[in-house]
Amino acid sequence: MSTPTDRKYTESHEWLKVDGDVVTLGVTKFAVEELTDVTYAQMKGVGTDVDAGGPVGEIESVKATSDVYSAVPGEIVEVNGALDNDPGLINTDPYGAGWLVKIKASDLGPLESLMDAATYDASH
Amino acid sequence: MHRTPLHQFHLDAGAKMVEFAGWEMPIMYRGVHEEHKQVRTAGGIFDVSHMGRVRIHGRHARRFLERICTRRINDMQPGQCRYSLLCNERGGVRDDILVYRVDDDDFLLVVNASNREKLMGHFAEQKDDMVLTIDDRTLQTAMVAIQGPRVMEIIGKFSKEIPSLKRYRFAVKNLLVMKVTVSRTGYTGEDGIEAILPSGAIGMAMKLMLKDIDPNAPDAPIKPIGLGARDTLRMEAGMPLYGHELGEDIDALSCGVDFAISLDKDGQEQGEAFIGMEALKKTRDNGGPARKVVGLLLDGKRTARQGMKVLHDGAEVGEVSSACMSPTLDRPIAMAFVDAALAAPGGAFEIDTGRDAKLSAQSCALPFYKAKKD
Numbered sequence: 001m002s003t004p005t006d007r008k009y010t011e012s013h014e015w016l017k018v019d020g021d022v023v024t025l026g027v028t029k030f031a032v033e034e035l036t037d038v039t040y041a042q043m044k045g046v047g048t049d050v051d052a053g054g055p056v057g058e059i060e061s062v063k064a065t066s067d068v069y070s071a072v073p074g075e076i077v078e079v080n081g082a083l084d085n086d087p088g089l090i091n092t093d094p095y096g097a098g099w100l101v102k103i104k105a106s107d108l109g110p111l112e113s114l115m116d117a118a119t120y121d122a123s124h
Numbered sequence: 125m126h127r128t129p130l131h132q133f134h135l136d137a138g139a140k141m142v143e144f145a146g147w148e149m150p151i152m153y154r155g156v157h158e159e160h161k162q163v164r165t166a167g168g169i170f171d172v173s174h175m176g177r178v179r180i181h182g183r184h185a186r187r188f189l190e191r192i193c194t195r196r197i198n199d200m201q202p203g204q205c206r207y208s209l210l211c212n213e214r215g216g217v218r219d220d221i222l223v224y225r226v227d228d229d230d231f232l233l234v235v236n237a238s239n240r241e242k243l244m245g246h247f248a249e250q251k252d253d254m255v256l257t258i259d260d261r262t263l264q265t266a267m268v269a270i271q272g273p274r275v276m277e278i279i280g281k282f283s284k285e286i287p288s289l290k291r292y293r294f295a296v297k298n299l300l301v302m303k304v305t306v307s308r309t310g311y312t313g314e315d316g317i318e319a320i321l322p323s324g325a326i327g328m329a330m331k332l333m334l335k336d337i338d339p340n341a342p343d344a345p346i347k348p349i350g351l352g353a354r355d356t357l358r359m360e361a362g363m364p365l366y367g368h369e370l371g372e373d374i375d376a377l378s379c380g381v382d383f384a385i386s387l388d389k390d391g392q393e394q395g396e397a398f399i400g401m402e403a404l405k406k407t408r409d410n411g412g413p414a415r416k417v418v419g420l421l422l423d424g425k426r427t428a429r430q431g432m433k434v435l436h437d438g439a440e441v442g443e444v445s446s447a448c449m450s451p452t453l454d455r456p457i458a459m460a461f462v463d464a465a466l467a468a469p470g471g472a473f474e475i476d477t478g479r480d481a482k483l484s485a486q487s488c489a490l491p492f493y494k495a496k497k498d
Contacts (some may be wrong), residue, residue: 033140036140036151036152036155036156036352037152037155037156037157037352039425039427039449039456040425040426040427040449042426058479060426060427060449062156062157062352062356062427062448062449063352064429065427065429065477065479088157091155
């Protein structure tokens with residue numbers, strides 16, 4: 001699975017994909033390979049305000065519990081409900097069906113400083 | 125860092141490799157839960173070559189082991205394996221080991237990888253003027269575990285003797301030109317074997333043992349299993365792990381393995397007091413250890429982690445030692461030390477995640493999982 005070029009990447013291994021002012025957020029394939037099997041994803045609820053760099057939830061795996069952060073500020077407008085029954089989607093399709101939350105961004109500016117796919121791939 | 129003789133096998137099978145106790149080991153191949161279920165439903169092969177294998181032989185070998193092991197050694201038959209603890213003077217646990225009695229004066233010890241060097245020092249110290257040889261065979265040998273409900277049927281295709289071994293018995297077999305020690309033992313809660321053989325022979329032996337099984341085929345009855353699933357399998361089986369339920373500062377009587385501690389063995393024929401026995405007797409005579417290991421069944425889907433505090437009626441009463449999402453029970457489970465007075469099954473507890481969340485849990489007897497007997 002190659003790293004998609006239609007989105008931006010953080011040093012903490014999240015990806016953010018912009019559609020208008022809504023940002024879809026997930027974790028990278030590298031991150032899930034480090035986590036190994038994901039057993040549970042607990043995201044903050046719809047309507048939660050998120051600061052730039054603030055936590056949007058936690059992912060639990062057989063190895064560890066990890067925080068997930070949003071590089072952009074805004075409001076959570078959707079949480080991926082499919083993960084409740086099948087958190088393994090994060091393992092099998094981290095860039096697609098394994099997305100975590102959608103955030104209505106109040107400022108897309110922070111995206112400018114994030115990595116593109118090639119830079120991200122070279123960073124780890 | 126050490127590599128096992130099966131290193132290339134792991135890479136070919138697509139393993140994710142990690143450092144573990146000075147060894148480069150496969151943590152998983154396909155997915156921890158998939159591998160776990162493979163072992164519970166069919167079979168899996170584990171490279172456990174990182175574990176220490178130490179031969180102790182000579183005129184005083186038995187007396188030496190009687191002195192360092194918490195369990196009786198003298199009444200073991202040649203061909204028998206026995207699980208034992210090694211304690212320090214305070215009654216804490218140096219390690220848990222498997223003793224193989226090869227002959228009257230000839231033993232093999234399988235010890236935890238993380239404790240091998242420490243134990244070699246301990247053995248040299250305890251040897252004193254006893255007549256025996258301590259030979260660390262770890263790097264000259266390899267060890268694999270083959271575990272699961274279908275394993276014996278598969279092994280039965282090329283050996284009549286191995287499936288007839290009783291639990292905790294072993295046989296030394298000559299397979300072509302190599303000597304293979306096969307024991308009916310394991311660390312998964314399933315039936316199966318563990319095999320020790322010369323490191324140079326492992327490639328050929330794998331082919332013989334797996335015969336026409338391609339362990340990387342999708343429907344293989346035996347597939348390679350990593351350390352990740354080894355840990356979740358042993359947790360479901362309620363087995364302690366050094367660094368979790370066992371440690372130098374953990375009283376041996378609190379670990380849930382009282383069957384492996386013979387506090388009266390010095391009174392038995394050819395018995396010897398073992399190191400730590402006096403301290404443990406004192407603990408017993410003063411009402412037992414302060415805490416004991418219990419199983420916890422957690423509500424919800426969140427996994428506890430080692431070190432999380434265990435609460436009862438709001439008060440801290442213990443600490444999680446191991447935890448995972450149980451693939452077989454499909455719910456989170458944990459092992460924890462709690463105040464001995466609260467160690468009976470059925471107690472209500474909370475686990476403080478330290479992340480603004482408390483998980484409710486009920487204590488239960490161990491193991492969480494028991495294999496069905498045929």
